[in-house]
Amino acid sequence: xxxxxxxxxxxxxxxxxxxxxxxxxxxxxxxxxxxxxxxxxxxxxxxxxxxxxxxxxxxxxxxxxxxxxxxxxxxxxxxxxxxxxxxxxxxxxxxxxxxxxxxxxxxxxxxxxxxxxxxxxxxxxxxxxxxxxxxxxxxxxxxxxxxxxxxxxxxxxxxxxxxxxxxxxxxxxxxxxxxxxxxxxxxxxxxxxxxxxxxxxxxxxxxxxxxxxxxxxxxxxxxxxxxxxxxxxxxxxxxxxxxxxxxxxxxxxxxxxxxxxxxxxxxxxxxxxxxxxxxxxxxxxxxxxxxxxxxxxxxxxxxxxxxxxxxxxxxxxxxxxxxxxxxxxxxxxxxxxxxxxxxxxxxxxxxxxxxxxxxxxxxxxxxxxxxxxxxxxxxxxxxxxxxxxxxxxxxx
Numbered sequence: 001x002x003x004x005x006x007x008x009x010x011x012x013x014x015x016x017x018x019x020x021x022x023x024x025x026x027x028x029x030x031x032x033x034x035x036x037x038x039x040x041x042x043x044x045x046x047x048x049x050x051x052x053x054x055x056x057x058x059x060x061x062x063x064x065x066x067x068x069x070x071x072x073x074x075x076x077x078x079x080x081x082x083x084x085x086x087x088x089x090x091x092x093x094x095x096x097x098x099x100x101x102x103x104x105x106x107x108x109x110x111x112x113x114x115x116x117x118x119x120x121x122x123x124x125x126x127x128x129x130x131x132x133x134x135x136x137x138x139x140x141x142x143x144x145x146x147x148x149x150x151x152x153x154x155x156x157x158x159x160x161x162x163x164x165x166x167x168x169x170x171x172x173x174x175x176x177x178x179x180x181x182x183x184x185x186x187x188x189x190x191x192x193x194x195x196x197x198x199x200x201x202x203x204x205x206x207x208x209x210x211x212x213x214x215x216x217x218x219x220x221x222x223x224x225x226x227x228x229x230x231x232x233x234x235x236x237x238x239x240x241x242x243x244x245x246x247x248x249x250x251x252x253x254x255x256x257x258x259x260x261x262x263x264x265x266x267x268x269x270x271x272x273x274x275x276x277x278x279x280x281x282x283x284x285x286x287x288x289x290x291x292x293x294x295x296x297x298x299x300x301x302x303x304x305x306x307x308x309x310x311x312x313x314x315x316x317x318x319x320x321x322x323x324x325x326x327x328x329x330x331x332x333x334x335x336x337x338x339x340x341x342x343x344x345x346x347x348x349x350x351x352x353x354x355x356x357x358x359x360x361x362x363x364x365x366x367x368x369x370x371x372x373x374x375x376x377x378x379x380x381x382x383x384x385x386x387x388x389x390x391x392x393x394x395x396x
Contacts, residue, residue: 032275032318036268037238037258040180041276044188044244044251048316048350048358049181050276058162058177059257062232063105063128063170064242065178067186068151068163070125073117073136074194075154084118088139090131098130098169105216107132108209119208121197126206127213128231133169144168155182158189172236180255183242187229187253191244201228218266219243224273231265232257239265245273252276280316283325285350288312292348293329297368300337306365307346313360315350323353329362339368 032051038059041051049055076082090099095111098104107123109115109131115123117139123132137147144167151165163178163186170176191198204221205214218241219226225245232240240257254272259265286292286309294304307329315325331346339345343364350358 032279034256034268034272035259035264036256036272038180038240039256039268039272040184040254041272042184042188042253043276043280043316044191044253046312046314046316046358047188047360048314049356050252050280050316050318051272052180052355055180055184055255056162058179059240060172060176060234060237061170061178061183061257062234062237062240064183064230064232064240064257065165065168065170065176066124066128066133067183067190067230067242068155068165069133069136069147069168070121070197070200071186071190071194072147072150072154073121073124073140074190074197076140077117077197078194082117082140084116084121086117086139087114088117088120088135089114090135091138094131094134094138098132098134102130104130106130107206107213108211109135110209121200122203122206123208125200125230126203126215127208128216130169130171137168155186158186160186170232170234172234180257183255184253187242187244187255191228191251191253198228201230202226217241217243218262219245219269219273222266222270224270225277226273233262241265241269243269243273245277247277250277279318281319282314282316284312284314285325285327286313286348291365292362295329295331295333295335295346297339298334298336299371300339300368301371302368305335305339305345305368307362308365309348310344310361310363313348313350313358315352315358317352321352326351337368337370339364341366 037054039053040055042049090109090111090113092111099106100108105128107127107129120132120136123129137144141147141150147168148165155163160182163182164175166173166176205212216231225247226243228244229242238258239262243254245252254269256268288309288311290309291306292309294306296303297305327348327350329346330349335345341364344361345364346362348360348362349356
């Protein structure tokens with residue numbers, strides 16, 4: 001049988017338009033900005049993007065890469081491959097390159113000592129210890145290079161398509177790059193997947209080797225509901241921060257990078273946190289299990305399959321905004337029978353104006369069995385004709 005060509009199919013749905021607001025109110029919503037060269041604000045529950053600026057441009061993460069380092073450790077803990085009470089050695093390499101002699105951020109672990117994994121995690125997260133990051137990499141994978149391979153493999157699994165990791169602690173490397181969007185996605189994954197370990201990001205201080213150090217995240221002391229995550233700063237990246245805060249049950253994730261100093265970093269991150277928590281109205285679109293639409297099925301006993309929302313889908317609109325919401329059902333097709341209820345076969349992409357604000361999975365609402373031979377042949381003919389049309393008429 002002729003191989004079926006795969007195509008990205010899009011169905012556009014007009015959703016909502018909000019108007020009737022004053023011109024002054026609309027202007028207030030439209031004029032929000034930040035001096036950060038790279039920024040994103042994401043609502044945790046809906047995964048809606050509330051604000052973005054150069055969010056898909058690759059940048060150096062500096063010590064914000066330690067969120068990825070921590071994720072690998074959390075995963076090993078969850079799977080029982082290590083425990084919090086396991087002790088890893090502080091090698092000369094970890095001590096010299098990341099400890100007291102390095103002059104960088106350090107938990108000041110003693111050379112040739114053994115440190116519990118839980119203490120290394122606190123050193124990594126609270127004190128931003130480079131020695132802790134290296135010791136964890138050596139203890140889990142035998143070294144930074146194989147640990148970085150684990151980081152890259154995990155990044156692909158988590159859908160961090162624009163991230164490449166080369167070391168565990170943020171050392172300058174022309175190939176170590178990520179984006180604000182990827183850091184937000186990673187942070188949201190950590191918060192939702194590992195609540196028992198995420199708590200370390202909210203600890204305000206940690207003492208090791210009789211040296212008390214405060215958490216470098218300035219948001220934690222601002223009384224705005226912040227409980228994580230991580231700062232970063234090297235010459236190549238400028239000053240950056242990944243933060244999260246909760247207010248009245250709503251959590252937002254904020255990423256900024258490329259700022260000139262720590263004061264600007266703190267202020268811009270605070271402004272974005274407040275904007276995300278207090279500047280939006282919640283608009284429900286679909287409840288969990290609601291039918292969102294339907295798409296064609298190739299060679300099925302039924303010609304279409306209905307799609308349902310995997311989780312409640314809501315949009316957040318800036319207060320004072322009259323932007324129109326539109327949505328598209330996007331899938332790679334044709335969808336070939338059989339299809340099973342619950343299969344993730346499409347996505348709903350919601351746009352606020354020209355901005356992609358939400359990308360939510362859609363699942364098949366019911367089974368579609370394979371059709372009779374004559375039906376499959378008929379569908380194959382339509383697909384062939386459609387493919388020729390796309391190739392020679394539309395250039396698809």
